Amino acid sequence: MDCLFLYNPCGGKGISEKNLSYIRRRLLERYGSVEIVGTKSAEDLEARVRKEKERDVIFAGGDGTFNRVLQAAAGEKLRLGYLPCGTVNDIARSLSIPKNLKGALDIIVKGETAKLDCMRVNGRYAMYIAAAGAFTETTYTTPQSEKRSLGPLAYALHGLRHGLRFRPFPLKIECDGNTFETESALVLVLNGRSVAGFRVNRSSSMRDGTLELAVVRRIGKQNVFRRFFTLCSIGTLFLRGIRVKKKDILFLRGRALRLETDASVVWDLDGERGPCGSVSVETIPAAVDLFVPKVNNC
Secondary structure, three states, X not given: OOXXXXXXXXXXXOHXXXXXXXXXXXXXXXXXXXXXXXXXXXXXXXXXXXXXXXOEEEEEEOHHXXXXXXXXXXXXXXXXXEEEXXXXXXXXXXXXXXXXXXXXXXXXXXXXXXXXXXXXXXXXEEOOEEEEEOOOOHHHHOOHHHHHHHOOHHHHHHHHHHHHHOOOEEEEEEEOXXXXXXXXXXEEEEOOXXXXXXXXXXXXXXXXXXXEEEEEEOOOOOOHHHXXXXXXXXXXXXXXXXXXXXXXXXXXXXXXXXXXXXXXXXXXXOOEEEEEOOEEEEEEEEEEEEEOOOHHHO
């Protein structure tokens, strides 16, 4: 068995490029040959994954890189290996894949894989989150230069500068035959455990065929005090998890969701800008074959 290793020479902090000889040596412990390719763009990365039919594909990057690989690999008979080297690495946190290069390579060399669920959102795939509302634009609007120099702190500072001006929006939810209507400040549809580095969905699994939905609702007329209480509820959700019992936080589980809202609402998919307006979200069971630390821990 051979493998293809993909990395972005200009992405993140250049961790993979500085360690290419070590990565090759470790992958040769498992594979007969290793081809290393530095991709030129997200489109180039996706195109190269689509071409692969026989070799395992190992790649380095953050959640956005994983999302681009997912567009090409979901539902295909293709084994993936992931070396997380992004800013936050929520997918890796959800699966207990260490950011440490040696630890992540150890998982691939040991060779234990699991078939994981992903989501399909208006025809596009997402691995761990589809989100809209307060602070969600921070993940794809924070400049790369700030992420390189400040790490996760860059998201926090950017969010404080721009995210406090959030606007609640109308939301109609259809979940496994049930319908709810509300005004929302934040919507999280989750297949993973970690969001922005917080374990907000601790008991979830990427192998159970279901999604978790958390909605921070606006209750009452919007004013400066209501905005403050809404921000407190968002903080509570991230610190205590999406199952927290609070009257303005709605929690649901299901296999398929329909979320109807204004055309101006922008969705975040795995930290990348996604579709606008209403979306249909469904679980795609066992769509991703990935090297993982422990199959039962996914």
